[in-house]
Amino acid sequence: MSRSAHPAGPRHADVLPEGHYLAPPADLNALDAKVWAQTVTRDESGVLTVGGIDVKRLAEEFGTPAYILDETDFRARARAWRTAFGSDADVFYAGKAFLSRAVVRWLNEEGLNLDVCSGGELTTALSAGMPAERIAFHGNNKSAEEIERAVRAGVGRIVLDSFLEIVRVAHIAQSLGKRQRVQIRVTVGVEAHTHEFIATAHEDQKFGIPLADGQAAEAVRRALQLDGLELTGIHSHIGSQIFDMSGFEVAAHRVVGLLKDIRDEHGVELPEIDLGGGLGIAYTSDDDPREPHEIAKALSEIVTRECEAAKLRTPRISVEPGRAVVGPTAFTLYEVGTVKPLDGLRTYVSVDGGMSDNIRTALYDAEYSVVLASRTSDAGPMLSRVVGKHCESGDIVVRDAFLPADLAPGDLIAVPATGAYCRSMASNYNHVLRPPVVAVKDGEARVIVRRETEEDLLRLDVG
Numbered sequence: 001m002s003r004s005a006h007p008a009g010p011r012h013a014d015v016l017p018e019g020h021y022l023a024p025p026a027d028l029n030a031l032d033a034k035v036w037a038q039t040v041t042r043d044e045s046g047v048l049t050v051g052g053i054d055v056k057r058l059a060e061e062f063g064t065p066a067y068i069l070d071e072t073d074f075r076a077r078a079r080a081w082r083t084a085f086g087s088d089a090d091v092f093y094a095g096k097a098f099l100s101r102a103v104v105r106w107l108n109e110e111g112l113n114l115d116v117c118s119g120g121e122l123t124t125a126l127s128a129g130m131p132a133e134r135i136a137f138h139g140n141n142k143s144a145e146e147i148e149r150a151v152r153a154g155v156g157r158i159v160l161d162s163f164l165e166i167v168r169v170a171h172i173a174q175s176l177g178k179r180q181r182v183q184i185r186v187t188v189g190v191e192a193h194t195h196e197f198i199a200t201a202h203e204d205q206k207f208g209i210p211l212a213d214g215q216a217a218e219a220v221r222r223a224l225q226l227d228g229l230e231l232t233g234i235h236s237h238i239g240s241q242i243f244d245m246s247g248f249e250v251a252a253h254r255v256v257g258l259l260k261d262i263r264d265e266h267g268v269e270l271p272e273i274d275l276g277g278g279l280g281i282a283y284t285s286d287d288d289p290r291e292p293h294e295i296a297k298a299l300s301e302i303v304t305r306e307c308e309a310a311k312l313r314t315p316r317i318s319v320e321p322g323r324a325v326v327g328p329t330a331f332t333l334y335e336v337g338t339v340k341p342l343d344g345l346r347t348y349v350s351v352d353g354g355m356s357d358n359i360r361t362a363l364y365d366a367e368y369s370v371v372l373a374s375r376t377s378d379a380g381p382m383l384s385r386v387v388g389k390h391c392e393s394g395d396i397v398v399r400d401a402f403l404p405a406d407l408a409p410g411d412l413i414a415v416p417a418t419g420a421y422c423r424s425m426a427s428n429y430n431h432v433l434r435p436p437v438v439a440v441k442d443g444e445a446r447v448i449v450r451r452e453t454e455e456d457l458l459r460l461d462v463g
């Protein structure tokens, strides 16, 4: 699937795939508002600025590469989700997209809840003051120790992922003298991607309990019998970077079908339904994501309609956007190190980071865009591939983009929409140091996650 995984290195002559969206933009210096955080612009001298601070100053003060996060934009997006769903629904930010204590505080202040899926994420959330009852604990293999910590802390919900876990959580809660609120994660046979979805009866994946063959119904039966558990709802998460809402429609139809079966069998109407996350953002000018209020309206109409048809009270909805909150809020600032034209093919632009700070291009064939950030240019377009400094030919940050032909070492370039799944998936490959996250707001910049140092590396390496 991944074009970059060929062991002999990248293929030749795939200059641009046929029908590719990419054509040289009319203006290489323009900033498409769709892919940039809201306070990003160019100042009079043409330098990219965010929150009133220009990137040359940011590079001088904090070094490169760096993730530059627009706090104003983050708060605005979080608020938009919160407002769109109103008081009848809950928004859980998926912490795996990017989690830090500053982010937890912003979420708390903006009224969002938080999904965690490991002890590390739980600790981060609690240490920054997120009330435990607003935390949901996810994952397909939570350890007994993690479950115990979550139950003791009093998390608002644990999302059960397997038959084993139903028993495990019940046992731990009971031994602590508690009754833990839980949801059961089901797989509904819907696999959703950007512009299409596949609906089948079965789903072949590690998460959740299949609706198929009455398995989810059996899980509900067991959970309802256990004293340590209070089953409050059903959870479904169908994919990521989704633009087309019809996958949610099929998922909601199937989940509501289960709620109806539960009512018919047990006389219980479960009060909650969680439709997961996965809502898409614009990585390039080609992407057209929907606004939170449109998504909220669509989802609530779908659930209401399905429940009316099933003669069920409409349950309280929750959603779990990660990427759609934090993704567009940050860009990665790199310094150009080398520029290598390959005649008839493209120009390789090497930056001071790479797959260690953005693995998504190598891992998922993700598409990104890029601009020259430290100045504007009148030069013509140069078909470029932005690559990192790692010892791996698949180390690509932006597969295909146009940059000005006069691009030179020392220039700063910026890759937008790197707020989600970049720092959180960063590695130390080649012992490259993970970049800092710098939050900018109203003319002030501060580090919220500091740059890794060589001392950090040596501290873990105990000889």
Ligand SMILES: *Cc1c(COP(=O)(O)O)cnc(C)c1O
Pocket (backbone or CB within 6 Å): 094, 096, 097, 115, 138, 237, 239, 240, 241, 276, 277, 278, 279, 320, 321, 322, 323, 324, 420
């Ligand atoms: C990953 C994940 C999310 C968030 O997905 P995004 O694509 O970032 O919105 C939400 N819920 C669950 C259960 C997930 O695994």
